[in-house]
Amino acid sequence: MIRDTPLSELGVNYPGKDPRGLNSLATASDCSISPVMEAKCHPRQAERLAALRSYNILDTPRESDFDDIVVLASKICKTPISVVNLIDADRQWFKAEIGIGARETPLETSICSHIILEQDFTMIEDTHTDPRTSDNELCTPADGLRFYAGALLKAENGLPIGTLCVLDTKPNKLDAYQQQALTVLAQRVMRELDLRRSLQAQKILQDEMDHRVKNSFSSIAAAIRLYKKEAQKSGDTDAVFDALHRHMDAVTAVHKAIYLSDDPAGVDLAAYMDGLTQRLAQSIAEPISITAKAPSRAVSTKIASTIGLIANEFTANTLKHGVVSVDDPRIEFDLSVADGELTLSCRNNIPTDNKVIKDSGIVKKPGIGERLMRASVAQHGGQLTQTQSPTGYRLDVSFMVGSA
Numbered sequence: 058m059i060r061d062t063p064l065s066e067l068g069v070n071y072p073g074k075d076p077r078g079l080n081s082l083a084t085a086s087d088c089s090i091s092p093v094m095e096a097k098c099h100p101r102q103a104e105r106l107a108a109l110r111s112y113n114i115l116d117t118p119r120e121s122d123f124d125d126i127v128v129l130a131s132k133i134c135k136t137p138i139s140v141v142n143l144i145d146a147d148r149q150w151f152k153a154e155i156g157i158g159a160r161e162t163p164l165e166t167s168i169c170s171h172i173i174l175e176q177d178f179t180m181i182e183d184t185h186t187d188p189r190t191s192d193n194e195l196c197t198p199a200d201g202l203r204f205y206a207g208a209l210l211k212a213e214n215g216l217p218i219g220t221l222c223v224l225d226t227k228p229n230k231l232d233a234y235q236q237q238a239l240t241v242l243a244q245r246v247m248r249e250l251d252l253r254r255s256l257q258a259q260k261i262l263q264d265e266m267d268h269r270v271k272n273s274f275s276s277i278a279a280a281i282r283l284y285k286k287e288a289q290k291s292g293d294t295d296a297v298f299d300a301l302h303r304h305m306d307a308v309t310a311v312h313k314a315i316y317l318s319d320d321p322a323g324v325d326l327a328a329y330m331d332g333l334t335q336r337l338a339q340s341i342a343e344p345i346s347i348t349a350k351a352p353s354r355a356v357s358t359k360i361a362s363t364i365g366l367i368a369n370e371f372t373a374n375t376l377k378h379g380v381v382s383v384d385d386p387r388i389e390f391d392l393s394v395a396d397g398e399l400t401l402s403c404r405n406n407i408p409t410d411n412k413v414i415k416d417s418g419i420v421k422k423p424g425i426g427e428r429l430m431r432a433s434v435a436q437h438g439g440q441l442t443q444t445q446s447p448t449g450y451r452l453d454v455s456f457m458v459g460s461a
Contacts, residue, residue, distance in 0.1 A: 099173060101216060106146055108212035109219070112250050113257065115143060115150055122249055123153035126221070126242050131155050133238045134206065134231055136223040141246055142169045143210070143219035156224075166195045168224075172207045173217040178240055180206040183228040204229035206236070208243035213251065221246055323355035326364075326392055333365055334390065337372050345381065345407070347372070351392040356399070356458055363433045364392070364401060370430050371403040371452055379407035379450070394458060403452040409445045430454075 099105045109115070123141050131139035138156035142149050149169055150161040164170050171189045172179045184190035184203050196202045206229075207222030221243040223231075231239070330349035338347045349368075356364075368390055375388055383406055391402040427443075434441045439456025 097174065099217070102146075104214070105173075105216045105218065108214055108216050109143060109145065111212075112218070112254050114152060114250060114253075115145060117152070119153060123246065124155075126246055127153045127155045130221060130223055130239055130242050133242075134223040134235045136204070136206075136225045136229065138202075138224040140169075140222050140224075141210075141219070142167075142207075142222060144170055144173055144217075149219075166193050168193065168195075168202070168205050169207060169220045169222060172205075172220050172222070173209065175209075177211075178206075178208050178236060180231060180236070182230050200226055203227050206231050206239060208240045210243055210247055210250075212247075324358055324361040325353055325355055326351040326361075326394075327353040329361055330364075330368075330390060330392065333368055337368065337388075341372070341376060345375070345386045345388055347388045347390075349390040349392070351390075352394055354394055360399065360437065360456075360458065363437065366433055367401060367403065367430050367452070367454060370427070371405075371450075375405050375407055375450060378409050378445075379405065380409070381407055383407060397457055398455055399458045401454040403454075404449065405451075406449045408447050409450055 127139040127141055131137070136156075139154070140151050140157060141153040142151055144164070144167065148161045148163055149167045151157060151159070154160075168181070168184075168190055181187045181190060182204060184193065184196035184201075184205060190196045190202075190205070193202075202224050204225035204227065205222060206224075207220035209217045210219045210221060211217050221239060223239065330351040334347045334349045338345075341347075371390075372388060379386075386405070386407050388405045388407075389403070391404070393400050431441050434454055434456060437456035439454060441452065441454050443450070443452040445451075
């Protein structure tokens with residue numbers, strides 16, 4: 058008959074009830090201070106704890122998915138006690154338990170803290186004769202814990218985060234079927250934890266993507282308002298819609314980069330610029346080489362959108378005002394990041410129509426594209442300078458990466 062009886066009612070007292078409490082115990086950063094009965098820290102303790110906490114399971118309420126597993130383990134193994142036990146830095150915490158009547162106990166008397174240093178499955182038929190438990194105060198009384206069997210709960214990186222274990226108040230031994238069943242149930246616990254972590258990650262990703270899409274729509278809405286004003290001023294609706302189209306191209310490029318990125322909160326500059334230049338090259342009819350050099354560094358989507366806008370406008374201005382008469386026409390984008398400052402240099406070797414050059418070499422009147430670029434750069438507290446000459450057009454931008 059399996060008893061669902063708290064361990065305290067079986068005559069066993071928890072060290073957690075000791076007036077010293079958890080303050081008397083060694084912490085993860087003080088692993089060298091260990092009583093005889095306390096297990097050593099895992100050799101990869103920091104990684105192990107990081108793996109455990111990645112599941113966000115500690116201190117969560119009881120759940121039937123895990124409670125059912127310990128009930129089944131207890132029935133199969135014919136033991137009064139069964140626990141899904143997670144080994145934290147200074148405690149063992151029970152996601153599910155039957156026969157314990159508590160949610161956590163200190164590591165000082167944790168049998169499982171020994172077991173996570175062992176092989177995948179461990180059985181102690183009599184705790185009084187095993188050196189790992191013979192002096193454990195939960196085991197030493199005649200009616201204390203006399204039997205233990207546990208299967209490791211291992212994260213995807215192979216590190217143990219806890220055990221699924223069964224215990225008894227008398228010496229015991231599991232047969233081959235019971236051992237296999239306990240191991241399979243431990244794997245079931247980990248599948249449940251892995252699934253929940255994946256769902257949490259997907260939820261975070263979805264929330265982040267929703268946020269980015271909302272920001273993009275806000276950016277497009279703001280651009281439309283600006284273009285509307287420009288159209289009212291100039292009456293050149295064709296130029297306005299062309300500029301709006303390029304702005305939306307930049308936003309599209311950012312979203313594609315986010316989709317391909319491992320980090321939804323940022324965009325890798327090198328990969329982003331590679332995709333952007335390919336798209337620009339495919340969109341123009343002229344035989345112009347478009348290349349980019351950029352570091353493999355993540356930047357915010359807001360900064361990536363500004364870079365995309367500038368690259369689009371620079372290419373459009375090259376095609377609009379340039380005279381493709383050289384043998385090897387080129388557009389080059391060079392990005393660098395140093396001391397938190399991003400610098401973007403846009404260059405071409407394509408002569409500009411003399412009609413749009415003034416004596417000093419600077420364009421007389423900024424068009425809508427230039428005003429939009431300056432407004433975007435100003436949002437990051439940056440500066441934009443450009444020069445044109447008969448041999449080419451250059452635009453330089455700089456702003457702090459951390460300002461967005």
